[in-house]
């Protein structure tokens with residue numbers, strides 16, 4: 001069992017994971033990027049801006065000094081995706097021991113390279129064992145010990161059993177998989193579709209429209225995800241349809257809220273300026289559209305969300321763009337493996 005756990009990133013998810021893993025009575029170090037957050041975590045034991053209503057237990061040590069986190073046998077990386085490369089570079093520069101097992105809990109796809117988080121980690125910290133965690137896991141509920149399930153993925157099967165033990169807690173059920181790409185692709189792509197589901201909510205379009213959109217989003221997630229190296233069955237699991245459902249329907253989802261505000265008439269710039277928390281669907285829409293073009297994959301929902309966010313396309317035009325596509329069979333060969 002891991003004895004020294006460090007969590008890099010004290011946003012909502014990093015803080016919720018600290019509370020969860022602290023239940024094992026293990027020492028947990030929680031690193032915050034923002035000095036104000038560090039101050040509050042240390043002095044008040046709270047994180048009101050990112051995860052209101054929780055209190056850190058005594059075995060969680062908050063720090064703003066990354067060097068304090070290096071003495072760890074398990075390190076969870078939970079920064080926003082755009083900061084992951086920088087964070088890994090800093091850890092490498094500080095000499096993170098190569099034995100430390102790294103678990104990426106961040107959901108995203110890098111601009112221009114199209115790399116998943118595990119690929120960035122392996123590039124910068126090539127000697128450390130790497131795993132990922134994904135699934136339908138809103139921090140607000142996990143922190144309140146409302147039951148949830150997630151999936152741990154690694155290419156190294158020997159990592160999965162000890163990780164599963166650490167993450168198996170009374171209110172958290174951890175499954176395992178060797179489809180590291182598929183798990184991360186579901187977690188990254190669903191954020192784009194949740195923006196679309198939010199636009200549908202913002203337009204008050206009704207339940208039929210949203211169910212239709214989310215179902216076609218699953219087809220698109222699979223088309224793109226399989227082309228990028230994920231396995232078909234993974235998209236039917238917790239990190240695929242599971243996370244797609246929770247993010248498209250939950251009142252907690254930041255991505256769904258971004259879409260709702262777009263549907264109600266706010267501009268992408270207005271929304272981003274007023275949002276402190278990260279909505280990964282915004283950067284991921286650009287990365288995924290870049291990848292879809294490169295691979296020649298049909299990705300109409302990704303394209304429309306990208307156009308609204310980056311090309312000032314009015315959301316109602318995006319919606320009509322989707323409805324006005326040429327008729328096609330529901331099940332085409334893109335749904336099949338390979």
Ligand SMILES: NC(=O)C1=CN([C@@H]2O[C@H](COP(=O)(O)OP(=O)(O)OC[C@H]3O[C@@H](n4cnc5c(N)ncnc54)[C@H](O)[C@@H]3O)[C@@H](O)[C@H]2O)C=CC1
Nearest residue numbers: 010011012013014033034050079083106107138139277278
């Ligand atoms: N909130 C949730 O329920 C879940 C979030 N995730 C994923 O976890 C990742 C982090 O999300 P949240 O914790 O929700 O974020 P958040 O929006 O709650 O907080 C973002 C955090 O990132 C920090 N930050 C900003 N710039 C940074 C930089 N350059 N370097 C390091 N840290 C920086 C901020 O200070 C803040 O603490 C995202 O990829 C998200 O998709 C995954 C599962 C659940």
Ligand SMILES: O=C(CO)COP(=O)(O)O
Nearest residue numbers: 135136137138253254255
């Ligand atoms: O990944 C998440 C839930 O599984 C969090 O989604 P949001 O970032 O949209 O809140």
